[in-house]
Amino acid sequence: MKMEVRFLKRGFFQRLFGIPATPKSKQQAGWNVSSGMLIIDLNKTPELQNAGNAMRFEGKNLPGRVLVIYGEDKQYRAFENRCTHVGHRRLDPVPGTRTIQCCSVGKSTYGFDGNPIYGPAPKPIKTYPVQVKGNELHVFLFEQLTESRASGSS
Numbered sequence: 001m002k003m004e005v006r007f008l009k010r011g012f013f014q015r016l017f018g019i020p021a022t023p024k025s026k027q028q029a030g031w032n033v034s035s036g037m038l039i040i041d042l043n044k045t046p047e048l049q050n051a052g053n054a055m056r057f058e059g060k061n062l063p064g065r066v067l068v069i070y071g072e073d074k075q076y077r078a079f080e081n082r083c084t085h086v087g088h089r090r091l092d093p094v095p096g097t098r099t100i101q102c103c104s105v106g107k108s109t110y111g112f113d114g115n116p117i118y119g120p121a122p123k124p125i126k127t128y129p130v131q132v133k134g135n136e137l138h139v140f141l142f143e144q145l146t147e148s149r150a151s152g153s154s
């Protein structure tokens, strides 16, 4: 699957108000933050069991908003959920493209390595290393994923 820019179908007002397509985790009990990690109980997060889905994690004692996607290639990826353009709006994965895109009017689009490839975003977004441990997904919030691991080329 190659990386290309495609626009997610969103309504005008959804873009104007920055309403993302990706839902927030309903199961607040299904995740917590400990030792610099976001720890997600995958049994309690059925949304992340289907390839192509994504979920956003916000609140509690998270240092920032996090977007977790379970890609069409069945790999988990995690990003800081904050566009680097001035509105700092939330991001959504775009099916079939290996990209994530700002929900705002500017539609800044980033590759899985975090680098911007379309739109007004001036800088990359943070990509976090992840690890599956049993039923848990660990997201390392204070580490930065290297480019080759983020793009899945290793």
Ligand code: FES
Pocket (backbone or CB within 6 Å): 083, 084, 085, 086, 087, 088, 089, 102, 103, 104, 105, 106, 107, 108, 119, 120, 121
């Ligand atoms: S806030 Fe993302 S493009 Fe403007």
